[in-house]
Amino acid sequence: MRRRSERLLYAANGVDLRVADVELTGGGRVEQPFIRTPRAAGAVVFHGGRVLLLWRHRPITDTWGWEIPLGEIGPDEEPEEAAARHVEEQTGWRAGPLLPLIRIRPAGDVADCEHLVFAAHHPDPTPSPAHPT
Numbered sequence: 001m002r003r004r005s006e007r008l009l010y011a012a013n014g015v016d017l018r019v020a021d022v023e024l025t026g027g028g029r030v031e032q033p034f035i036r037t038p039r040a041a042g043a044v045v046f047h048g049g050r051v052l053l054l055w056r057h058r059p060i061t062d063t064w065g066w067e068i069p070l071g072e073i074g075p076d077e078e079p080e081e082a083a084a085r086h087v088e089e090q091t092g093w094r095a096g097p098l099l100p101l102i103r104i105r106p107a108g109d110v111a112d113c114e115h116l117v118f119a120a121h122h123p124d125p126t127p128s129p130a131h132p133t
Contacts, residue, residue: 035111041082042070079116096122
C-alpha cells in the first residue's frame with residue numbers, strides 16, 4: 001500500500017482531520033480518513049517503588065483512567081524538555097533526569113500521533129514556585 005495524496009477536511013486546535021487516497025498492493029484504491037496531531041512527550045515517573053500517575057476524566061468518551069503526565073511538544077522544544085515540563089505542570093513534581101523509554105503511535109491505523117515517553121527515577125517532590133502548596 002502507498003498513500004498517493006491527502007486532503008484536509010477539517011482543522012481546529014492543532015488537530016487536522018484528513019482523507020488519504022491510498023493505492024492498495026493489488027492495484028485498487030481506497031479513501032482512508034485519518035487524523036494528524038502534534039507530537040507529544042511524557043514521562044513515567046518512578047519514586048519509592050511507585051509510579052506517579054494522574055487520575056483523569058476524558059469528556060469525549062466519558063471515561064476515567066490512570067495516565068502518565070504527557071502533552072504536546074512545543075515549537076523549538078526538545079522532547080525531553082517537553083516531558084519534564086508536562087510532569088511539572090501536571091503534577092507539581094520535577095521529573096529529574098530523563099531516560100528514553102519508548103516511542104509509540106497509540107492510534108496507528110487512524111492517526112499519525114507519536115508519543116515519546118521517558119523514564120524518570122529521581123523526581124523532586126518539592127513543589128516549584130509555579131506550583132505552591
